[in-house]
Amino acid sequence: MQKLGVFKMIDDEPILCGYFDNQDQVTEYLEEISKMINNDMQVNLIGEYVVIPMLYFELKTIIKQ
Numbered sequence: 001m002q003k004l005g006v007f008k009m010i011d012d013e014p015i016l017c018g019y020f021d022n023q024d025q026v027t028e029y030l031e032e033i034s035k036m037i038n039n040d041m042q043v044n045l046i047g048e049y050v051v052i053p054m055l056y057f058e059l060k061t062i063i064k065q
Contacts, residue, residue: 003056006030009048017049019056026051 004026007014020026030049036042 001056003054005052005054007050007052008045009050014050019054 003019003021004023005019006017006026006029008017009015018029020029033045033049037045
């Protein structure tokens with residue numbers, strides 16, 4: 001399944017913030033981050049964010065009895 005990964009750049013290292021199904025969800029997330037920075041003074045959230053398309057797989061072990 002294709003997802004969009006949102007990464008915050010910290011000291012030139014990408015830190016995964018989350019993954020989303022579509023661009024609208026990413027936009028909503030980033031708008032909420034912006035509100036938190038501006039309204040709640042969450043200065044630790046200030047920085048560069050990068051959105052990267054990625055393939056997402058959830059692999060599970062099947063235990064046979």
